[in-house]
Amino acid sequence: MKEEKLETPYFLLHEEKLERNILELKAALKVYWNNYEIGYSCKTNSTPWIMKYMKKYDIKMEVVSDNEYLLAEKVGYKNKEIIFNGPNKGKKIFKRALLNGGYINIDSLNEVEWLEEIDSNLLEEVEIGIRVNFDLEKDCPNETAYLKDGSRFGFSYENGDVLKVIERVNKLNNIKIKGLHIHNTTKTRSIRAYESICKCACKIAINLNYTLKYIDIGGGFFGGVPGKTTFNEYLERISTVLKTTFEISKTKLIIEPGSALIGSPIDFVCEVIDVKDTFAKRIVTVNGSRNLIDPFFMKNSYFYNLVIKDDRKIKKEQIICGYTCLDNDRLMRLENNQELKRGDIIIFEKVGSYTITLSPLFIEYFPTIYVKKKDNEIICVREKWSIEEFLQKQIF
Ligand SMILES: Cc1ncc(COP(=O)(O)O)c(C=O)c1O
Structure with a gap:
């Protein structure tokens, strides 16, 4: 043609530009946190060809609904290669993800109730993550979308809910919270926001008497746009902050880029x-x-x-x-x-x-x-x- x-x-999608974004991101992760996963944000552009393309580069799929989950499976992603986020999970698919070793980040109390129901059916321990809600606006004035109203996702750090839910889930026999998910989209996509997100992860981690398996800092990065913050710049700051509390070899860094990979190509x-x-x-x-x-x-x-x-x-x-x-x-x-x-x-x-x-x-x-x-x-x-x-x- x-x-x-x-x-x-x-x-018109330019493969060369998409590949460049992916390789630049991977190169930066390798330098600054060489124990990572990338979960492409499906909702950002769920064209099946693109989803399949990501898989070639060992990128996982971040989904936020049953339909997106089923789409990811149809495109060829195994449960282990899917990160299930958001407040719109269905119980059946939630259970499927849990039983088959998928990444799940719980976002609301109904999911805690499902975990309590499922626990006794589990034969071995499964590890999941929890979405954290915190006051990013305090550290980054005027950068967040909802200013003083804050984000609506996850369990609150400030009112203690996040630690309470971690404790509640960890009481179960076979399920443990081993990951934190702290995605926040800012209007500015600034490095400062990631600094704040990582500090929040560190503050939560020091309350736990075990090592977290992963910190998922979500998406919201620039990528492929000249003059904007580069992946290296973001990751240099992110690793500096995370290293104050976490070891690269023990805790995985997960990032969930959407726009940064697929916007510019x-x-x-x-x-x-x-x-x-x-x-x-x-x-x-x-x-x-x-x-x-x-x-x-x-x-x-x-x-x-x-x-x-x-x-x-x-x-x-x-x-x-x-x-x-x-x-x-x-x-x-x-x-x-x-x-x-x-x-x-x-x-x-x-x-x-x-x-x-x-x-x-x-x-x-x-x-x-x-x-x-x-x-x-x-x-x-x-x-x-x-x-x-x-x-x-x-x-x-
Ligand atoms: C949980 C989560 N991860 C990743 C993303 C992707 O963000 P972006 O496309 O800005 O990279 C979003 C977007 O809202 C999100 O809600």
């Missing part, structure tokens, strides 16, 4: 389908939508490239709009740029995280996903959806 011949709109390619002027502005409509590349409608700028084949006048202002009938489906404002015409291509870059998994089936259906392999071959890894796929399971 030739890139120029592909029908727009489509997502994916482009969205769309085409101008109409250009017109209103009393106010030049409106340029494309066959893409903000729903596809900014489903939270929060971005105020993009990395982008225009593919224009001839010479053009410079236009002071052009508003790039999506195909939907939402008036706010406006992708960006181009200022002092070449005047766009029908057929011109706009490539939005670094749009691989929380886009494909969050796009709605609104007006148009899912677009094609292609992968550009390292040898430049282009393969299709998801065909575009038509009404055939939309009509699955509909009754009318």
Whole structure:
């Protein structure tokens, strides 16, 4: 398949960039904490080809629902290769993960009750982790999403719940809490946040009279974006703090990157389908939508490239709009740029995280996903959806 011949709109994953992100992350982990696991955050982009690709690099799959768990299994992950997180676990799959040696990080009290029920059925001891909720905002003012309201996940460090739950679970015959999970996404993705997360892990660990098997610091890193914090910079700080309490040989470091691996390698390619002027502005409509590349409608700028084949006048202002009938489906404002015409291509870059998994089936259906392999071959890894796929399971 030739890139120029592909029908727009489509997502294009560059294998070379994805591999580079993975190898850079692994290299940093090797230098700073050479006893690690990477659990790719499935929700960030659960395209099955991508999930399978991660497996080739010995990356585990981090999932937060039964459906994601089953998807990971379908793609080829064994229970031991899945990290089961989140407040939306189902009891049956929870039990399956527990009995088959998967990583489980409990997040709520109902899971503690399930553990109490299951304990007597276990023939040998299983080790699990617990999600910790702590006041990150105190150490990193204005960096967290919910400021003084705090995160909603896990058991509270400050009110003592986390230690109480650890004690309660450890009283069981065959189940022990041997891991801490302390994911927090900050608005800043700063090193300071990881410093604070690691300090919290150290503070909890010194209350325990045994060695923790793993510290899972979650995701939320930058990756593959020039000028942003690098994996080496994050891991240098993380290891410095963790080493105050943990030994590399005894405690594994788990990290769960999503955006840092899959954000930067994916482009969205769309085409101008109409250009017109209103009393106010030049409106340029494309066959893409903000729903596809900014489903939270929060971005105020993009990395982008225009593919224009001839010479053009410079236009002071052009508003790039999506195909939907939402008036706010406006992708960006181009200022002092070449005047766009029908057929011109706009490539939005670094749009691989929380886009494909969050796009709605609104007006148009899912677009094609292609992968550009390292040898430049282009393969299709998801065909575009038509009404055939939309009509699955509909009754009318
Ligand atoms: C538990 C957990 N791990 C990992 C991630 C991945 O985060 P990111 O895509 O920012 O790396 C998330 C995202 O919310 C998460 O909730």
